[in-house]
Amino acid sequence: MHLNQTNYHKKNILVVDDTPDNLRLLSAMLTAQGFEVRKALNGKMALTACQMALPDVILLDINMPDMDGYQVCQQLKADDKTSDVPVIFISALDDIVDKVKAFDVGGVDYITKPFHGAEVVLRIENQINLRLLQVQLQEKNFLLQQAIDDLKASQVQQIQNEKMVALGQLVAGLAHEINNPISFIYGNLQYAGQYVKDLVKLIEAYQQEYPKPTPKIQQIAKDIDLNFMIKDLQNLIGAMYRGSNRIQEIVLALQHFSRHDEAEMKRVNIHEDMENTLVMLQHRLRETADRPAIVVVKDYGNLPLVSCYASELNQVFMHLLNNAIDAIEEGVGNGEWGVGNLSSTPYSLLPFDYAHGKPTPQIRIHTEVTLNMVKIAIADNGLGIEESLRSRLFDPFFTTKPVGKGSGLGLSISYQIIVQKHRGNISCTSSVGQGAEFAIEIPIEQSER
Incomplete structure (x- = not known):
């Protein structure tokens, strides 16, 4: 099979041989077949020629002084720029050729002297065709991988959109259902508190006007511990006020968190949104049987x-x-929480808990302005993340959590929101036993798309 002119576009052949006669012979032979030929008398010249202009095929003599063909080939294959160039070894018919070594160092073929023109051209053309097929295959593999990545990204986006719609509807419904009864309770507590005060005032008036009650009334007052009840009623009313107020705060945080009716871009206070999110997570931060409460340090x-x-x-x-909470919880499960010391990171954590003899489980939130961006960094003192896993953290469906504990979508969705939707950056710095820090940066102003 011969390549036509349109197929190889004057392919560039580098011939390396320390015998000038061989160089002239091969050059004339290949030039006559339409190849562009360059010549090198030794290995050093060959390596320099490859750096100046990459050849399509290299014909490389094995037996050369100073640097033999095997050594030249090894250096070519060790360099990313030249590693894919096919190397065909050439040697004299009576030379002892280590064919195994020739292939081990990266050669793809070999020919022997004296040269037969048709054989040389055929072997070169075979390698050019093989290289062309390899490039085409790589391109198809790249396009296939790109299609798979696009499909995954599309799936993640669809899941994200569906989650946002479902979340907005759920939160709106919950907020409405909770708001009605809690508003009723909170509003009536004011009247209940006043009624209690009036009743206590009436009882005190009776005690003054009738200092010697009947035995029956004395017994009832003793049984219910009247004095204690009067004092404790004030505390109970206050606790109910605080509880009702807390529920209203949570409902408000839910509404702010979902913002189901705010699909468009708007200017927001990042710290307020962070605080609303923390309100949603209070139940996970509290002390458990296995660990102290997780301390949230706000470095705003x-x-x-x-x-x-x-x-x-x-x-x-x-x-x-x-x-971050999961990382700390995982450390608890392994009996290793808080073993790291993040003092070497930009935002040092870990005040020492002398009562437990361990660093306190902690999350630190740091915010700052960097040029035209805002940076929000969330660090924990959990177990940290292995280097081999960090490069895959933002891949769709990849998770480091045990089966059933994570979908592998959280960080992928976060990447899409920060990088693709807000034109920002998201990164992770971590090492095993040293906790982890996720940092996001988004522009203060979003330019028109």
Whole structure:
């Protein structure tokens, strides 16, 4: 099979041989067949020629002084720039050729002197065709991988959209259902408190007007411990006020978190949104039988209002904070929480808990302005993440959590929201036993798309 002119476009052949006669013979032979030929008398010249212009095929003599063909081939294969260039070894018919070594160092074929023109051209053309097929295969593999990646990204986006719609509807319904009864309770507590005060005032008046009650009334007062009840009623009313107020705060945080009716970009206070997300996670931060309460250290900078898709940014905060809590919980499960010391990171954690003899489980939230961006960094003192896993953290459906504990979508969705939707950056710094820090940066102002 011969390549036509349109197929190989004057392919460039580098001939390396320390015998000038062989160089002239091969050059004339190949030039006559339409190849562009360059010549090198030794290995050093050959390596320099490859750096100047990459050949399509190299004909390389094995027996050369100073640097033999095997050594030249090894250096070519060790360099990313020249590693894919096919190398055909050439040697004299009576030379002892180590064919195994020739292939081991990266050669693809070999020919012997004296040269037969048709054989040389055929072997070169075979290698050019093989290389062309390899390039085409690589291109198809790349396009296939790109199609798979696009499909995964599309699936993640669809899941994210469906989750946001479902979340918005759920939160709106919950907020409405909870708001009605809690508003009724909170509003009536004010009247109940006043009624209690009036009744206590009446009882005190009776005690003054009738200092010697009947034995029956004395017994009832003793049984119910009247004095204690009067004092404790005030505490109970106060506790109910605080509880009702807390529920209203949670409902408000739910509404702010989902922002189901705010699909457009708007200017928001990042710290307020972070606080609302923390309200949602209070139940996970509290002390458990296995560990002290997780301390949240807020190292907030002076941030301006930021243009963003608020509900989606809140999703990112939720994912990152949940992951930080999971990392600490995983350390608890392994009996290793708080073993690391993040003092070497930009935002040092870990005040020492002398009562337990361990660092306190902790999450630190740092915010600052960097040029035209805002940076939000969330660090934990959990177990940390192995280097081999960090490069895959943002891949769709990849998770480091046990089966059934994670979907592998949280960080992938976060990546899409921060990088693709807000034109920002998201990164992770971590090492095993040293905790982890996820940092996101988004522009303060989003330019028109």
